[in-house]
Amino acid sequence: MARSILSASLVRPAWQLGSFRVEGPDEDSFTLAVTALNRLGRQLQGTGARTLARLHVVGSCSPEIDWAFSEALGIPGLDVRRYPSNAPGLWGALAAAAHDDGTAGREAVVAADTATLSPEAAGDRRVRHSAGGVAFLLSKELGLSVLRHGFRGHPPGHSPSMQGAITGWLEALGLSPHGSRGEVVFEVEEEPDRWQAAWEQAAPGITVTVVGGPRVDVGRPSAVEAALLLWELARRLRTGDTGVVGQAVRGRNGFSAFRLDGPVRWLGSWGTGEPGLNPPTDKFLIRKSQLDAVSQGAYLPHPTYLENLAGRWRLVGERCPRCDTLAFPARGRCRSCGRSEGLRSEALPRVGLEVEAVTTISPGAQPTEFDSMVETVGAYDVAVVRLQPGVRATFQVTDAVAGRLRVGDRVAAVLRRLYPMEGEWRYGLKAIPETPGSTPRLGERDPKSPARSARRGSSSVAPRERRATPRGSGGRAERRPQRPR
Amino acid sequence: MGRPPRAAIVGAGHTRFGALPEGPRRLVRDAVDQAVASVDRGVDRESIQELFLSTLGFSGWQLGNAASIAAEEAGRPGLPAVRVENACASGGFALRLAVDAVASGRQDLVLVVGLEKMTDVPHPRRRYWLGVSGDTEWERLAGLTFAGVYGLMAARYAAEYGPVREALSEVAVKNHAHGVLNPNAHFQKAVTREQVSAGPPVAAPLGLYDCCPVSDGAAALLVARPDVARRFTDSPVYIVGSGAGSDHLAVQERSSLTRIDASRAAAEEAFRGAPFDRKRVDLLEVHDCFTIAELLALEDLGFSPRGGAGKLTLSGATRLGGRLPVNPDGGLKAKGHPIGATGVSQAYEVFLQLRGQAGARQVGDAQRALTHNVGGSGATAAVHLFSGG
Ligand SMILES: [Zn+2]
Numbered sequence: 001m002a003r004s005i006l007s008a009s010l011v012r013p014a015w016q017l018g019s020f021r022v023e024g025p026d027e028d029s030f031t032l033a034v035t036a037l038n039r040l041g042r043q044l045q046g047t048g049a050r051t052l053a054r055l056h057v058v059g060s061c062s063p064e065i066d067w068a069f070s071e072a073l074g075i076p077g078l079d080v081r082r083y084p085s086n087a088p089g090l091w092g093a094l095a096a097a098a099h100d101d102g103t104a105g106r107e108a109v110v111a112a113d114t115a116t117l118s119p120e121a122a123g124d125r126r127v128r129h130s131a132g133g134v135a136f137l138l139s140k141e142l143g144l145s146v147l148r149h150g151f152r153g154h155p156p157g158h159s160p161s162m163q164g165a166i167t168g169w170l171e172a173l174g175l176s177p178h179g180s181r182g183e184v185v186f187e188v189e190e191e192p193d194r195w196q197a198a199w200e201q202a203a204p205g206i207t208v209t210v211v212g213g214p215r216v217d218v219g220r221p222s223a224v225e226a227a228l229l230l231w232e233l234a235r236r237l238r239t240g241d242t243g244v245v246g247q248a249v250r251g252r253n254g255f256s257a258f259r260l261d262g263p264v265r266w267l268g269s270w271g272t273g274e275p276g277l278n279p280p281t282d283k284f285l286i287r288k289s290q291l292d293a294v295s296q297g298a299y300l301p302h303p304t305y306l307e308n309l310a311g312r313w314r315l316v317g318e319r320c321p322r323c324d325t326l327a328f329p330a331r332g333r334c335r336s337c338g339r340s341e342g343l344r345s346e347a348l349p350r351v352g353l354e355v356e357a358v359t360t361i362s363p364g365a366q367p368t369e370f371d372s373m374v375e376t377v378g379a380y381d382v383a384v385v386r387l388q389p390g391v392r393a394t395f396q397v398t399d400a401v402a403g404r405l406r407v408g409d410r411v412a413a414v415l416r417r418l419y420p421m422e423g424e425w426r427y428g429l430k431a432i433p434e435t436p437g438s439t440p441r442l443g444e445r446d447p448k449s450p451a452r453s454a455r456r457g458s459s460s461v462a463p464r465e466r467r468a469t470p471r472g473s474g475g476r477a478e479r480r481p482q483r484p485r
Numbered sequence: 486m487g488r489p490p491r492a493a494i495v496g497a498g499h500t501r502f503g504a505l506p507e508g509p510r511r512l513v514r515d516a517v518d519q520a521v522a523s524v525d526r527g528v529d530r531e532s533i534q535e536l537f538l539s540t541l542g543f544s545g546w547q548l549g550n551a552a553s554i555a556a557e558e559a560g561r562p563g564l565p566a567v568r569v570e571n572a573c574a575s576g577g578f579a580l581r582l583a584v585d586a587v588a589s590g591r592q593d594l595v596l597v598v599g600l601e602k603m604t605d606v607p608h609p610r611r612r613y614w615l616g617v618s619g620d621t622e623w624e625r626l627a628g629l630t631f632a633g634v635y636g637l638m639a640a641r642y643a644a645e646y647g648p649v650r651e652a653l654s655e656v657a658v659k660n661h662a663h664g665v666l667n668p669n670a671h672f673q674k675a676v677t678r679e680q681v682s683a684g685p686p687v688a689a690p691l692g693l694y695d696c697c698p699v700s701d702g703a704a705a706l707l708v709a710r711p712d713v714a715r716r717f718t719d720s721p722v723y724i725v726g727s728g729a730g731s732d733h734l735a736v737q738e739r740s741s742l743t744r745i746d747a748s749r750a751a752a753e754e755a756f757r758g759a760p761f762d763r764k765r766v767d768l769l770e771v772h773d774c775f776t777i778a779e780l781l782a783l784e785d786l787g788f789s790p791r792g793g794a795g796k797l798t799l800s801g802a803t804r805l806g807g808r809l810p811v812n813p814d815g816g817l818k819a820k821g822h823p824i825g826a827t828g829v830s831q832a833y834e835v836f837l838q839l840r841g842q843a844g845a846r847q848v849g850d851a852q853r854a855l856t857h858n859v860g861g862s863g864a865t866a867a868v869h870l871f872s873g874g
Contacts, residue, residue, distance in 0.1 A: 359636030359690035392737040407644040
């Protein structure tokens with residue numbers, strides 16, 4: 001078997017990533033990717049970063065909604081490329097983004113997906129639904145190597161020792177097991193403790209973090225897993241060390257890995273908010289029948305839905321050139337003076353929005369469109385928020401325990417699934433509570449990054465702790481909006 | 486002393502409100518028969534010249550052309566007839582059209598029928614229909630029904646003016662106490678402030694006892710040109726002011742979350758040129774679909790300063806026997822709220838009150854009254870002023 005190592009050199013020492021992880025029934029790979037990219041974009045404000053030219057999407061959302069990424073991010077003509085929703089897909093996306101063809105520094109990789117058993121596979125079983133997204137912006141001068149998925153497999157009947165396997169993998173990545181210094185984040189399905197010991201013996205100069213646990217058929221999306229491993233690794237490479245992030249694959253005894261040569265200049269990251277504000281995971285158990293439920297409620301025709309996607313997805317309102325009145329939603333006529341010519345689109349802020357009024361809808365008081373959601377999450381809040389003085393929007397509140405939001409609190413608007421209609425998911429903005437200080441300033445490490453608190457636990461997490469979380473089969477196929485006609 | 490009356494009510498009918506065995510045709514027939522029978526000197530149905538049917542068309546039972554059914558059940562198939570729809574304010578707007586029909590001299594005698602049949606629908610379908618008059622795109626599809634929208638207004642009201650729970654509870658207690666005295670009311674049962682405050686939550690801060698019920702019912706009015714009114718009765722009830730207004734459908738686009746400007750505009754129009762001002766009004770029928778709505782109405786209509794309606798309510802002034810009785814028939818809260826019937830029912834109550842026929846709930850020496858009918862969360866509103874013969 002020949003070596004197949006992809007290499008790429010990057011010119012500028014900048015490496016940015018934004019990440020988040022939430023769990024909810026109103027998320028899919030599309031909304032997760034958009035939110036991760038928006039977080040990234042906000043971090044990059046003021047750093048001179050230029051508008052994205054190309055987006056590499058690792059996730060299960062279908063190519064039919066490539067146009068929707070352009071619309072949701074507000075970047076006309078964005079070149080969207082897609083990769084399978086697994087670790088090799090992510091390595092492929094990173095290698096492609098790192099390849100300089102004139103758009104260096106203007107390419108992002110996003111891994112985002114949900115993991116819910118397909119209704120068919122789930123039957124009537126209650127399954128865990130989890131979701132996550134990680135976005136990376138690649139710049140030059142990072143050393144990147146990809147060891148392709150399955151490259152380092154072994155012939156049937158020949159199973160080398162763990163140490164032997166490790167030595168082989170490191171060599172394949174161009175690293176000397178004994179001479180190298182660096183970090184490895186290694187994920188394995190079985191026997192994490194034995195693997196940890198084997199790594200320590202095989203490569204004493206390398207600090208190894210082994211995470212692992214048995215896979216079951218539901219759980220976390222593997223591309224996002226891999227992206228979070230990579231993030232974890234990147235956080236540690238402050239020096240000139242080399243790092244490897246890898247996943248071993250059961251059954252094939254193979255190893256897929258991504259090599260990263262430091263130093264990584266860490267400009268910032270974004271993590272989830274206060275864990276306490278997130279609802280208990282058990283609230284997001286989904287039944288097959290609910291996944292399939294189709295609204296019998298109020299009707300919004302598809303063309304009307306498409307009419308103002310900029311408003312629905314990006315909070316774009318309009319300003320009157322004559323009297324300067326700003327209005328949302330845009331209706332093509334000034335509310336104040338009636339002028340309909342020359343109105344300018346204007347994006348309203350999506351963070352730091354003040355709650356003017358909030359109510360908690362108890363089960364039974366929801367419109368019928370939300371019946372299946374209520375069966376899953378119970379009561380929910382709806383808030384009227386102030387975009388500007390006198391300009392408001394009404395949002396359902398998500399990622400929050402109902403009844404806690406107060407008038408005067410601040411929320412951020414995020415893209416989510418709203419309701420199914422005409423065989424498609426309709427998307428729009430919802431509000432999530434903002435916790436003061438949960439968004440780190442540029443250049444600071446986020447003490448509450450998902451890698452540390454929300455999902456993976458700290459890097460020193462005991463391997464057994466992870467066994468409690470089932471993992472799984474990747475996102476189910478989703479219904480998607482159709483391209484506007 | 487203001488302009489002359491624009492119209493006169495010479496007869497009125499009203500079915501029971503509640504979960505009724507009668508279907509919609511029967512409800513119309515009963516209300517019209519009662520209205521005809523109530524005319525002191527009698528009326529030949531043949532002299533009715535036009536019909537205005539107020540109904541939302543809840544459940545989709547007969548969404549189009551329902552007015553022809555009303556004409557059939559009124560015993561006048563062939564009559565010019567039209568359905569008027571402005572959600573919960575349909576009745577007020579139907580009355581407004583009837584007033585214009587006679588005030589313009591076009592007709593001498595017209596019939597207004599308000600109808601809604603709501604309880605014969607399976608529960609999920611009923612819940613679908615309950616929100617159809619709110620903003621679909623931005624409010625309903627964010628997860629709001631009307632309880633939710635009024636819950637938002639109540640939350641904002643509390644944020645601007647201070648705690649409001651006691652006053653909301655008192656609105657429910659008062660209107661239930663009035664409902665006990667109204668044999669047509671859906672709820673004829675008193676409640677305590679403690680019961681109201683401890684009710685199951687619906688759309689915080691609103692609970693179950695802050696919400697009007699889902700009811701069936703119909704009401705009918707015979708509206709005549711003032712100069713022919715005395716052909717029918719010695720004690721017509723004159724309509725001396727009619728006002729209407731509208732506002733943005735979605736609350737988020739309105740100038741304030743604690744005002745219903747459509748109500749304010751409707752009241753301003755109604756009082757313009759009216760023979761009396763607010764100080765001389767003896768009773769109010771206001772649109773209390775949720776308890777907070779009665780507080781907003783008192784302020785929007787100019788009977789209380791902003792933020793003062795709670796205090797006014799807690800003072801007892803709006804109870805029967807108080808300085809300004811509000812909703813002596815129990816209001817939407819206790820009498821019930823069959824959507825299209827409500828605005829017509831309010832005028833029915835005024836017809837009884839100003840003729841001294843309201844029995845146990847009679848407001849002493851009632852001469853002048855106001856009705857206030859709101860569509861949904863305030864997208865439309867109609868106000869009428871009445872004086873006794
Ligand atoms: Zn203007």
